[in-house]
Amino acid sequence: MSVLRSVLLAGGGTGGHIYPLLAFADCLRRHDPDVRITCVGTPKGLENELIPPAGYDLRQIPAYQLPRSVNMNLLRTPDRMWRSARAAGKVVDEVQADVVVGFGGYVSVPAYLAAWRRELPIVVHEVNVPPGVANRMGMKFTKFVAAGFPHQPAQAEALRNARVVGVPLRTSISHLDRDGLREQALEHFGLRPDLPVLFVSGGSQGARSLNLAVSGAAKEIAAAGIQVLHVIGARNEPVPVPADLPVPYVTLPYLSEMELGYAAADLMLCRGGAMTCAEVAAIGLPAVYVPYPHSNQEQKRNALPVVEAGGGLLVDDSELSPDWIERMVIPLARDPQRLAAMSAAAAAYGRRDGDEALLDYVYEAVAAQ
Numbered sequence: 001m002s003v004l005r006s007v008l009l010a011g012g013g014t015g016g017h018i019y020p021l022l023a024f025a026d027c028l029r030r031h032d033p034d035v036r037i038t039c040v041g042t043p044k045g046l047e048n049e050l051i052p053p054a055g056y057d058l059r060q061i062p063a064y065q066l067p068r069s070v071n072m073n074l075l076r077t078p079d080r081m082w083r084s085a086r087a088a089g090k091v092v093d094e095v096q097a098d099v100v101v102g103f104g105g106y107v108s109v110p111a112y113l114a115a116w117r118r119e120l121p122i123v124v125h126e127v128n129v130p131p132g133v134a135n136r137m138g139m140k141f142t143k144f145v146a147a148g149f150p151h152q153p154a155q156a157e158a159l160r161n162a163r164v165v166g167v168p169l170r171t172s173i174s175h176l177d178r179d180g181l182r183e184q185a186l187e188h189f190g191l192r193p194d195l196p197v198l199f200v201s202g203g204s205q206g207a208r209s210l211n212l213a214v215s216g217a218a219k220e221i222a223a224a225g226i227q228v229l230h231v232i233g234a235r236n237e238p239v240p241v242p243a244d245l246p247v248p249y250v251t252l253p254y255l256s257e258m259e260l261g262y263a264a265a266d267l268m269l270c271r272g273g274a275m276t277c278a279e280v281a282a283i284g285l286p287a288v289y290v291p292y293p294h295s296n297q298e299q300k301r302n303a304l305p306v307v308e309a310g311g312g313l314l315v316d317d318s319e320l321s322p323d324w325i326e327r328m329v330i331p332l333a334r335d336p337q338r339l340a341a342m343s344a345a346a347a348a349y350g351r352r353d354g355d356e357a358l359l360d361y362v363y364e365a366v367a368a369q
């Protein structure tokens with residue numbers, strides 16, 4: 001195994017690109033505390049809020065407009081992208097990076113270009129089943145493409161030859177012992193230990209349609225003896241929960257310690273963001289997935305494999321209603337045997353070692369240089 005001295009990580013824009021980057025950086029640091037880890041971001045990206053507090057060096061490069069299509073002549077790439085690439089190149093030179101690992105988002109393209117010009121190894125990690133534009137550009141420069149999920153022939157041509165490494169997850173989730181943490185988690189939220197818990201989360205922003213459907217069925221859910229832990233999203237309106245329910249219905253704007261929510265839950269109702277799908281499957285939590293209906297069906301594609309493996313149910317956003325919750329979710333939440341089977345299927349499909357598998361792949365890419 002080759003020794004890494006300096007690694008440049010690129011990924012930004014949305015949490016979906018930054019969380020796996022951070023989980024991977026933590027893994028790298030655990031394996032080799034001496035390796036230099038540098039991240040690149042743009043001045044206004046979410047990376048500025050997430051990367052420095054996690055203890056990693058973040059260098060800023062100028063932002064630019066990512067083209068909508070990948071089928072473009074790179075030499076005709078807009079000037080502003082080359083300006084960003086030159087800035088990324090300066091960082092690469094200064095820290096003497098051995099490899100560039102990119103997680104997508106427009107900030108990764110300048111890093112890919114800089115590494116390509118210097119003939120440095122590049123590893124592209126794609127978290128979504130359908131790859132984003134930035135990573136599809138990155139894939140033109142390297143054969144070291146890592147995927148978070150297994151290839152689906154009809155859906156992700158660009159990832160056909162990718163190595164499936166899984167998604168790097170934060171250790172509070174990848175090392176989660178749900179049974180061990182359950183009692184503490186229930187107590188934390190003021191939930192009862194004798195009744196099942198439905199955990200509702202619409203991803204990092206929350207989801208209005210999930211909020212309306214679940215709160216609309218609050219009476220029926222409570223009458224069935226099911227408790228609800230509902231993360232509504234920091235910017236969403238509060239959900240109208242009836243005051244006199246016989247069992248707890250707990251709402252929160254956002255939950256930083258997702259592991260507590262996962263440990264308290266018997267069943268999850270969620271969107272199909274890549275991180276959510278990867279986390280929920282990895283910890284073997286049965287789930288009802290309601291993919292965000294826009295963005296080119298991206299979330300449906302993320303959720304489909306775990307559902308096909310038997311780890312949960314999939315419902316279109318347009319079909320989700322209080323009535324659907326009553327007919328489909330309540331009976332499931334009250335069926336421990338079915339939940340146990342789904343849990344086993346989800347865990348068999350999901351993986352907890354995405355960070356380690358990606359690190360092995362990075363070592364491989366560097367050794368092949």
Ligand SMILES: CC(=O)N[C@H]1[C@@H](OP(=O)(O)OP(=O)(O)OC[C@H]2O[C@@H](n3ccc(=O)[nH]c3=O)[C@H](O)[C@@H]2O)O[C@H](CO)[C@@H](O)[C@@H]1O
Binds near residue numbers: 253256257258298
């Ligand atoms: C509408 C949209 O375009 N969504 C995209 C966005 O989803 P979104 O930003 O919702 O991303 P994910 O579901 O992938 O990740 C959400 C992350 O936030 C964490 N979390 C969530 C809620 C909470 O209260 N606390 C908390 O910590 C989850 O544990 C998870 O790690 O990025 C994903 C990854 O690129 C894409 O797959 C999604 O399609």
